[in-house]
Amino acid sequence: MKTRLTDLLGIRYPVIQASMAWxxxxxxxxAVSKAGGLGTIGPNSGFKTVTSDAKETGERLREQIRKCKALTDSPFAVNFVVGVPGWDRDYSDYCVEVGLDEGVPVAIVSQGSAQVYTQRFKEAGTRVVQVCSTVRHAMKSQEAGVDAVIVSGTEGGGHSGFDQLTTLSLVPQAVDAVGIPVVAGGGIVDSRGLMAALALGAEGVYMGTRFMATRECPAHDNVKQALLAATDVSTIAVRHGSPVPVRNPEAGNRGFVEERRGSVRLIYTDFLREVLAEKGGTISMEDALAGRKGDEPSPESNRTVAAFVDGRVQENTITASQASGLIRDVPTCEELIRRLVQEASPIAHRLKTIVG
Ligand SMILES: Cc1cc2nc3c(=O)[nH]c(=O)nc-3n(C[C@H](O)[C@H](O)[C@H](O)COP(=O)(O)O)c2cc1C
Structure with missing residues (x-):
């Protein structure tokens, strides 16, 4: 499979494994990169405890980058989450320095403006792919000089934009608006999703939740079982309580709303059901993620770690795709990517028989 994205990144198949933090x-x-896709190292990955030290966060990342290089010669990516000045910018600044030091081949930059780090990465010869949730954000990222954009719809696991655009609506509008390759994310878990994304004009896919249910993913088995048990109605998208939760002095309020965390999609757990019942069925992201006072898992942990790493899924919150109901097994990354590619031909054939 060949698209401008495969040429740009030097990969065999237009499949990027999305960043999923821990x-x-x-x-x-x-494993993903060896199988011909592009694997991505996420923030805090490979560790089991929370740190509030920016330097330690960066050094943990360095360890993961070196480990990945030792495991494969194929290109891989690192996710840099752009911090807000005065809040968490020191984390992203340090991590970017580490990424530049280590010569990472591809930077996937998310939850912030492309203006912050693109130039530095480009000067170092790093390919830059920006994660966007609106057409405007994609256009601004192109102006800032990124090589490609990922546009990710609200179907996806993790944080997505405040406007909660769906992948089906967002991808073709972004394709029409920018000239650089567009990668589709959010709700894509199989070859049907891949082919649909290509039909919308995307040149690759960005898949998170599907890679969570792989053998190599370090998520606790309870998390993988929760995905296997999921149906079409197993997730809910919750928004920040207020439309402008934190000011971003560089981007202005509107910039924050468009470019940072607007909503998060969570899978129903016992804990989430309890909070929903307490709050009368309408909850904000703060309600869902903060939990009740005095109910934090431990000082070294947080709800994400407790669920994803320790496997205490039902007492916490986990984020996952609206398409989790399509996940039925836990293959290796190699098996998954082979399947994505092999199942594309019959789909193309079927479409050809319809279209003529
Ligand atoms: C468990 C989980 C953790 C995530 N963590 C991050 C993250 O650290 N940085 C980021 O930019 N996106 C993160 N995301 C969003 C994904 O990178 C991606 O946009 C999303 O998974 C795509 O939708 P899908 O899950 O339907 O494939 C996360 C998603 C999940 C499911």
């Missing part, structure tokens, strides 16, 4: 470590990223 559970996208060097082993997973290397």
């Amino acid at each position: 559970i996208t470590d060097a082993v997973l990223a290397a």
Whole structure:
């Protein structure tokens, strides 16, 4: 399979494994890259405890980058989450320095403006792919000089934009608006999703939740079982309580709303059901993620770690795709990518018989 994205990144198949923080470590990223896709190392990956030290965060990342390089010669990516000045910018600044030091081949930059780091990466010869949730964000990222954009719809696991655009609506509008390759994310878990994305004009896919249910993913088995048990109605998207939760002095309020965390999609767990019942069925992201006072898992942990790493899924919150109901097994990354590619031909054939 060949698109401008495969040429740009030097990969065989237009499949990028999305960043999923703690559970996208060097082993997973290397397995995806070896299989012909692009693996991505996520923030804090490979570790089991929370740190509030920016330097330690960066050094943990360095360890993962070196491990990935030792496991594969194929290109791989690192996710850099752009911090807000005065809040968490020191984390992203340090991580970017580490990424530049280590010569990472591809930077996947998310939850912030492309203006912050693109130039530095480009000067170092790093390919830059920006994660966007609106057409405007994609256009601004192109102006800032990124090589490609990922546009990710609200179907996806993790944080997505405040406007909650769906992948089906967002991808073709972004394709029409920018000239650089567009990668489709959100709700894509199989070859049907891949082919649909290509039909919308995307040149690759960005898949998170599907790679969570792989053998190499370090997520606890309870998390993988929760995905296997999921149906079409197993997730809910919750928004920040207020439309402008934190000011971003560089981007202005509107910039924050468009470019940072607007909503998060969570799978129903016992904990989430309890909070929903307490809050009368309408909850904000703050309600869902903060939990009740005095109910934090431990000082070294947080709800994400407790669920994804320790496997205490039902007492916490986990984020996952609206398409989780399509996940029925836990293959290796190699098996998954082979399947994505092999099942594309019969789909193309079927479409040809319809279209003529
Ligand atoms: C468990 C989990 C953790 C995530 N963590 C991150 C992250 O650290 N950085 C980021 O930019 N996106 C993160 N995301 C979003 C994904 O990178 C991606 O946009 C999303 O998974 C795509 O949709 P899909 O899950 O339907 O494939 C996360 C998603 C999940 C499911």
